[in-house]
Amino acid sequence: MPRPNRPDNGRTTYSAATYPGDGRSMSNPPARLTAEAVDEVFPRGVVRPPAGAIPPGIKHRPTREFINGVGLPGEIRGRAAVIHEPADGGWQPLPDLWEEIREHDWTWTMPEHPEDWFYIGNIFGLGLLVIDGESGQVRFIPESEAGLFLLHKSVESLAYYMYAIERDGQKYSEAYAASIDKDPNDPRDKEGVFMEGGRALSAELYAFDPTPFVNDADEPWEDNGEGPWAWMIREISEGAWAE
Incomplete structure (x- = not known):
């Protein structure tokens, strides 16, 4: 799987990799997100507030510029x-947020300067998404636990994960899998198509930002403490997202 390399200019790049199971080359890392790409996949639901609506406690300039310029999928x-x-x-x-939730016996250890951290969303049934306004990193608070874990290195990474999962919805569909299953020239069955989709998605997300993965992109759902995105990849690989 791709591992980050750091050339002299300090920027992170990724070496060539292969999607597990299907032999497709990933010689180039995924492109950075643009507003046009996000709008195409989420035509009715992009969070792209004007600069004045972004809390001033989010001081990290690239984060503010990304939220205002590219936006986050709703x-x-x-x-x-x-x-x-x-x-x-x-x-x-x-x-x-802490004052509101602690009445329900759910608390966590506060970071320094918590007034510059902001609750921005949820991963359904698993926990809360929080931005560190100083660094722009995205943290995750698991439900009913006391942790505040690093989930994404940036809001762009969070947006890319949401974008990639939604963008490839057709590849997870029952109709797509059935069409391949019925193709006499294609050896794959429906189960294989779903598994291939999960593996390809896992490899792409890992290449963009490996931070959310417990180990690497190869069958990430097999790990204990697999992380909040792995359950979606597992469901996709099992056909649970087929429509």
């Missing part, structure tokens, strides 16, 4: 992951 299918609008207090400072 949600992926089935509301498996949701990003709130920041207007009208939609992005709560972490201390406010």
